[in-house]
Amino acid sequence: MAIGATQGVIMPLRALLEKCLMNAIKLLPDLLISQIAAGEVVERPASALKEMLENSVDAGAADITVQLVQGGIKLIRVMDNGTGISKEDIPLALARHATSKISTLEDLQQVVSLGFRGEALASIAAVSRLTLASRRAEQKHAWKVQAESGRLSPPEPVALASGTTVEMHDLYFNTPARRKFLKTEATEFSYCEETFKRIALSRPDIGFTLQHNGTVRRHLRAADPRSRIAAVLGDEFSQTSVLIDEQAADLRLWGSAALPAYSRASRDAQYFFVNGRFVRDKLITHALREAYRDVLHLDRYPAFVLFLEMKAESVDANVHPTKIEVRFRDPRALHQFVFHAIDKALATGQPASRGSVLATGDQEHKPNDRGNTDMAINEKAGAEFSGYPRQGVMSLKSYISPEPPAAAQPQAFYSALFGVEDDGLKSAQTVLDIHTAGTRAKEPEVPPLGFALGQLRGIYILSQNDRGLLIVDMHAAHERLLYEKLKSALDNHTLAMQPLLIPATFYADSLDIVTAEENSDSLSELGFEISTFSPTMLVVRSVPVALKNADVVKLARDVLSDIREFGASQALTSRRNELLSTMACHGAVRANRMLTIPEMNALLREMEVTERAGQCNHGRPTWFEISLADLDKMFMRGK
Template sequence: MNAIQPLPDLLISQIAAGEVVERPASALKELLENSLDAGATEVTVQLFQGGVKLVRVADNGAGISGEDLPLALARHATSKIRTLEDLQNVPSLGFRGEALASIASVSRLALVSRSAGDKHAWRIEAEAGRFTPPEPAAFAQGTAVEMRDLYFNTPARRKFLKTEATEFAHCESVFKRIALSRPSVGFTLQHNGTVRSHLRTADARLRIAAVLGDEFSQASVFVDDQAADLRLWGMAALPAYSRSSGDAQYFFVNGRFVRDKLVAHALREAYRDILHLDRHPAFVLFLEINGGGVDVNVHPSKTEVRFRDPRALHQFIFHTVDKALAMPHLTGGAAVPVAGKLPEFTRKAAGEVSLAPPAYSRQDAIPFASAAPQIKAAQPQAFYQVLFGSDSNAGTRQTGYQAGINGQSAFMKPEGTVREPEIPPLGFALAQLLGVYILSQNERGLLIVDMHAAHERILYEKLKSALDNHTLSMQPLLIPAAFRADSQDIATAEENSAVLHDIGFEISPFSPVMLAVRAVPAALKDADVVTLARDVLNEIREFGGSQVLVSRRNELLATMACHGAIRANRSLSIPEMNALLREMEITERSGQCNHGRPTWFEISRTDLDKMFMRGR
């Protein structure tokens, strides 16, 4: 017997399925792309049990004739390319001719289709690579593909699938990407018999708002530029809409959603000077490029591409987005073009994808209200009474430490005041500067304290200690804070309820598209609850619940502490400032915030004398 044997066709298809059909969402992507390539204007998706039990995609496209149905399920059979030249300039989303064959090898598949010239529809079924002969069926023009019981014949692969909620979240992400790429196509998504999304045909702006929400649309700028055979258009969010993860980043090349390191780097560079390193930009951008300038035949999933001139493309993307973000709206007062129409994909003959010209008008723009924050200084009456010699409380004078705590300066009292011999290391507060810094005086001189950075470190250390000692208390909210959430956040909250409870949160579904925060850590009760919950869920979703409590614990607690810390431009009283200084003195590593920045500087009396040339 020969050592080298040819593999059976079924095994070949199952091997290919390992690359093409990683999970139900992978199959859904292939089926949706086939519908768009067929020229469909209405697509309906039905899912059961997250797509594991059933994925059904029905469209009103061109359909498949009865004689072509067996070939549609054959390996490497396609109507989309004929020659190598076609492959190098492929205009369609699918072209390998292996998706349906791979899906049919690991599921129970049924395909019903009717082309324009047929009197009735035809149906074919496949199970584990075996096909039934086509037979007549009742169906309107178009195609419907049903994939049931994914991996029923490969149980080892089925074990790697996640929960129903997680698999549905992945399917919904694929649905959103496809829906964003084709605003001129109507889409409907059903899960377990319930309609989860219904998107009517619209222009690109309305489709983006429908998928990502009005908040994204209103906080974004219009991008549109062209150079040689390149064009980039779409919407890029302002830094105020930045995210803690890259879950709102959609980049399309000739209508195809892609993930590319070159593109990601160019966009990151465009946001570099206006976005904190820990935040991620949000955008929906479409790149038009000549088919010969990009190779989409890199990976079976077709989400990776290779560009012929990567350096020029990098510069084009960077300068286009950078220029859009550098408009006057970033400095306040200018109009933000969010109400104008974006270009739409339209389909020409032979499947060629092109774009209609944009119709943006400045008259449609919505101005942002941008008022500069007012800077206030804390000015306690008792402090100024002592400072300027008004001594109505002479009979009840206080000693140094007590005076500092109660809002009076221990170093500005009239003569005869008894001073406590021991002065705290960070001294006593004098005033608040620019809404950000605390000015304090100790025995050596003047201290300048960054109140947010200092408070952040204090909260961080308290959270670490409470978590280590299992004493992290929860603060129930009188009125739960409800917010809109995508399926992945809802699935994360449901699957990691124990982890959330361990770190002081109670987050539960409020509706199919909303979550409710019912309790938060007591130390963070004054934080922005919704933003805090979003960031915590993003950390858990990205790294997993077990990793968040082990290797990523400190990063998560630092995120929580940042949300709970005092914000800039909050006016503090002298007692509040002194209380913060006292907390710093008993907190470990209070000299630096969680990000490594200093929390305070000291200017000694000697340095002050040098500045003013005293003693010379």
């Protein structure tokens, strides 16, 4: 910018500052104070709607109706059947810092209501035309007051059932500069709808109705939390999420967290409530992100509806005018609690909407009048499907393969496929043992991932179970299995080495050679023995047992590259999972590798007893299931 132009900007600012310094200090008018407060509390129509809804919830309403016109800019009307306000208290309800919810400092430190600052309605009234009508059950009729630009009308009688109705007309009519910052009607409505959803999720025991321009957009009956979550976020979220319910000391976390298959491109499906209050907190966000890190793409976001319950004195909700931010007394312990609760649930992978649906053995097929087979709905588990392939959920349970035939796998197949010795197959052998004579007489239980039918293009395993067809990405699945084995072995310091019958040598630059020489202990901890063969060559003498069938040279190069770039200490701590993921990718079976039926079944059985087997190390799904009902639809059977 030119010097003249810069001076043209600075001079008016300097003159304004000098004028401010010369003015005497004076009290601001009440209306201006309220309008300033409104700038903090009422950012847009959705902000006003939030405050009005919270008042209705705090009033004990069982049913709340919201009516919007022009996205809430022209009108927001909130009607509830709560306890109501007496005639004497109605004017106070619109006064600044007047509230019935706290009276002492101790009350402020143990806030249990949503609203408590006593400024919301006063701030809204300062920037709109507001009408408040209310009636308590013992009153003969309701009373109404109107507020505009700080002026309050005397109470007058009005016909109204028990409860309260608040109407906000023409937001920012007296502050046109603020009104210019409002967006289009559609945009403002979307913000209002999001606010409505947050409040509705927090209180499933309350019925909610949302109307916009005379059209009902949402009607939610009082329900249990799971039904409310499904009603607000849809069946897809409900069917691809896991239930959370963990408790430790005075903390309880419950709700639903979506599996990685339901990941989003934005944070539009993230709802976290602390003692019933929707919050956005960096500590919580980080804990949740860490819990999903192992199963989610870096550019994707998890979806969840979670409720944290804790003692009121352990959280400060009075750190932000809109109360969307909170402060915790023991943030470190809370971070660990949230992280472990979500990590545990994702590892187990139990679907929220149907319990361990894949482990239910009491579903039966009944022939219908079309001669085909339909799956009976297991009402107890809620095992209904909604017309699209389902992915990545299973029960971690050992299954015994039935006879016949190719479901029983010799230990040699496991050794070839997973790179483990015979004495390490005790748990797998439990899965693989053929039924005893007494068991053969019984109907065999079909495992969650069924039994392999064949291989498609050397990439996918096709399998069938009680519900239909499963398609498994064999490389992605095997990669996850190896990754979990490597993690567990490294954590338990049991990462065994496999000496190579013929050591692998390769040319290396001086940095790689120095890296190998200086980090031999770290490499040994990772299961590698790499040493100098000549001034320009390295030799790999041992690799982790699970990776003995990998491309040894390429694997060694990548491990050395990671250690060289980030350092051995970081590679074994903060970047440990990334390094192990790279190693697992090298060891996983490749595309176009033809597997036998026993090998395919071995892979399926191993998936069933491995945590997070529904996603590969990069967050992609490892399998999909298509139910018989879905197949019937595809082929239009019965039409």
